[in-house]
Amino acid sequence: MQLFALGLNHHTAPLSIREQVAFRPERLVQALADLVQAKPVKEAAILSTCNRTELYFATQQPQYAADWFAEYHRVALKDISPYLYTFPQRDAIRHVFRVASGLDSMVIGEPQILGQMKDAVRQAEEAGTLGATMHKLFQRTFSVAKEVRSTTAIGANIVSMAAAAVHLSERIFERVGDQKVLFVGAGEMIELCAAHFGGAKPRRLTIANRTQSRAEDLAARFGGDVIRLDQVGEALAGYDIVVSCTGSPLPIIGLGMVERALKVRRHRPMVMVDLAVPRDIEAEVVGLDDVFLYTVDDLAQVVDSGLESRQAAVVEAETIIDERVDGFLHWLDSRDTVPTIRALRSHADELRRAELERAMRLLSRGDDPQKVLEVLSHGLTNKFMHAPTRFLNDAEGDQRGDSAELVQRIFNLHTDH
The missing domain is CATH 3.30.460.30 (Glutamyl-tRNA reductase, N-terminal domain)
Incomplete structure (x- = not known):
């Protein structure tokens, strides 16, 4: 396998x-x-x-x-x-x-x-x-x-996806602190984004999530408020920046919803950051004149800027990984020999028990303990050596040299030439 x-x-x-x-x-x-x-x-x-x-x-x-x-x-x-x-x-x-x-x-x-x-x-x-x-x-x-x-x-000087979202917003709005921000979802990515945007102290920070308690906990941490997920459509016009990342299989924010919000806003620009896969915001929204829509792929252009400074660390990391791969492969290979090792130990233990039982019988009938130990040691030696000796004797032709070398390696033998 x-x-x-x-x-x-x-x-x-x-x-x-x-x-x-x-x-x-x-x-x-x-x-x-x-x-x-x-x-x-x-x-x-x-x-x-x-x-x-x-x-x-x-x-x-x-x-x-x-x-x-x-x-x-x-x-x-x-x-x-x-x-x-x-x-x-x-x-x-x-x-x-x-x-x-x-x-x-x-x-x-x-x-x-x-x-x-x-x-x-x-x-x-x-x-x-x-x-x-x-x-x-x-x-x-x-x-x-x-x-x-x-x-x-x-991980030094890392440019996170959340920081990139703030950076993209600042391309459109000079100060995030003057804007109202809506987060759709309340998972780990939204939590990271809320932390980054919260640091810029926006005018308003709102969480919309399917689970109300989770949204309330997150909003409390960043001094924000909460709306229900089904209120996003009617509330959308009140926000300048929208960041969405949910597990929904279908878009939550549709083209029509955004068009209606833009009319209410009198076409003041909106930044929308869609970090979800599948997407939370319909792809057609990108075609609207007053919306700046960014997806996870768009963020790549921002985060690549810090790559050069980490190249030396990448080389070091790759070296560590290559060494650890070799170590894990060695562990996998060793697992193939486990059944053989168990069978070998089981066989040796059977031989030991047989000779021990024989020695106990001799002692129980009154035989000299020293002679019993001699018999026990000779018996164990003969039984342990029987299989490798037979293996060597049965080898023929070119196999003899290979068989002898194998046995020498197994038992760490040094022969005189």
């Missing part, structure tokens, strides 16, 4: 493709169960974020995972194949280590992906799709990510 990674990300696929194959969080556990149940895939985890959707799995038939992936999302495999990558074992392990360490992110070194991967592992554990191999893989993954972040400058 081999490890594989299959998926697509912001390097290989545009947002319009990524949003077609994103997994809804509430369906992820069931999707994992479906992937693994009575199928060639034995172990699996799924990482689905705004920038990537990836399957990590163990199988002998990797093509099955690609077929399942396309079928689950009801897309033709031929339509997404140009964007898909499949990494075999060594490359898959290296890829997982790089992703967790932030080396494959839109923002090099960003820390959020590590938390997202930990969430993916928790969901796989909940689904019961992690076996010993992948459990060990993710243990090592988190250890490698910690080592990279603690021993290199990979």
Whole structure:
């Protein structure tokens, strides 16, 4: 059974493709169960974020995972194949280590992906799709990510997606502090954005979320207020900046809703930042004259600016990762010998017990203990040496030299020539 990674990300696929194959969080556990149940895939985890959707799995038939992936999302495999990558074992392990360490992110070194991967592992554990191999893989993954972040400058001066959203807003409005900001959603990304925008002290900060209590908690932290999600349409005109990131499978803010808001605003400009995959804001909104709509792909142009300063750290991180990949592969290889080691120890223990029982019988009938020990030691020696001696005697022709060398290595023998 081999490890594989299959998926697509912001390097290989545009947002319009990524949003077609994103997994809804509430369906992820069931999707994992479906992937693994009575199928060639034995172990699996799924990482689905705004920038990537990836399957990590163990199988002998990797093509099955690609077929399942396309079928689950009801897309033709031929339509997404140009964007898909499949990494075999060594490359898959290296890829997982790089992703967790932030080396494959839109923002090099960003820390959020590590938390997202930990969430993916928790969901796989909940689904019961992690076996010993992948459990060990993710243990090592988190250890490698910690080592990279603690021993290199990979996270120094990081430009986060949230900071990029503020930067884009400042391109349109000279001061964010003079604007009213609406956040749609209340997840981790919105929390980060609220922290960044909150630092600019906007005139008003509002949270709209499906779960009212979560919105209230977040608003309280940043001195904001709360509206219901179904009030966004009627309230939209009152906000200059809108940042949205929910798990909705369909857009929450439609073209008509924005058009009506612009009329009320008398065409004063609006900045809209859509960080969701699938998108929360209809793509057609970008065509409106007074709206500046940015998606996660647009943010890439902002966050790339800090890449050069982190190149030295990237080289260091890659070196660490390559070494840890070799270490994990060694662990995987060693697992192949475990059944043989167990069988060898079991066989040796059977021989030991047989000779011990014989010695106990001799002692119980009154034999000299010293002679009994001699018999015990000779018996153990003869039985332990029987198999390798027979192996050497049965070797023929060219096999004799190889057999002798193998036995010498096993028993660490040094022969005189």
